[in-house]
Amino acid sequence: MALSGTLDLPEHNGQTALHIAAATDQPLVVCDLLEYGAHVHRRDTWGRTPLHVCVEKGHVLCLQRMLQTLKATGTDFDVDMVNYDGLTSLHVAVLAHNATLREAGRLKSCSGGERESLLKKAQASLECVKALLQMSASCGAMDQKSGRTGLHMAAEEANTQLLSLLLNQPGSLAVVNLRTFSGNTALHIVCAHQSCRSQLEAVHMLLRRGADPGARNYENELPYHLLPERGSTEKIRQVLRGKSLHM
The missing domain is CATH 1.25.40.20 (Ankyrin repeat-containing domain)
Structure with a gap:
């Protein structure tokens, strides 16, 4: 053959x-x-x-x-x-x-x-x-429909296993603040997650690798603006607001 x-x-x-x-x-x-x-x-x-x-x-x-x-x-x-x-x-x-x-x-x-x-x-x-x-x-390749990278996709589930793996790649600093076609970074996406136990850990992981808490999406929203109103997100809100004020 x-x-x-x-x-x-x-x-x-x-x-x-x-x-x-x-x-x-x-x-x-x-x-x-x-x-x-x-x-x-x-x-x-x-x-x-x-x-x-x-x-x-x-x-x-x-x-x-x-x-x-x-x-x-x-x-x-x-x-x-x-x-x-x-x-x-x-x-x-x-x-x-x-x-x-x-x-x-x-x-x-x-x-x-x-x-x-x-x-x-x-x-x-x-x-x-x-x-x-x-x-x-x-790690920086974007899907052709929404502009998500693998990091954005891991962020959608606050998937700390994958976030750790992807953020430890040599080129992660160039990827961590990439935006989707709607202007969202991985930090925006983690913050928008509803009541996730690993959300705070995921936020810390992204911030340690250079995620920008002052980045705005195309709706002019900062990551902390996307945090759910309910649930235990106040600590995340304080971390993000404190970081953005000192940048």
């Missing part, structure tokens, strides 16, 4: 054999296909590359083997390629981790087996983010 040029022949959803191997978590098959010349940039009906499929499913071993094989074979590839929703693989991995946290929050009284399953799922998504960052996925 490699010799005849049919290795990337798509099925009815536009998926190649490489897509399907990634979706079904077959790391050895993924390696074989790549070594024989399968294209990692082919998109399916939804615009997903095999990288998108891996992180969407949380198949971290498959993703790691794919990235290792691409590097070993000297294949040029775009780790920041977007799907038809304008999302890079890093965006997809961050959103998958957020979704698992939301699910865990809704199922606080879940059984031991359900909780263990959710923890494994969350860890897999986190490892996918780490693998992509190791391959120089851009």
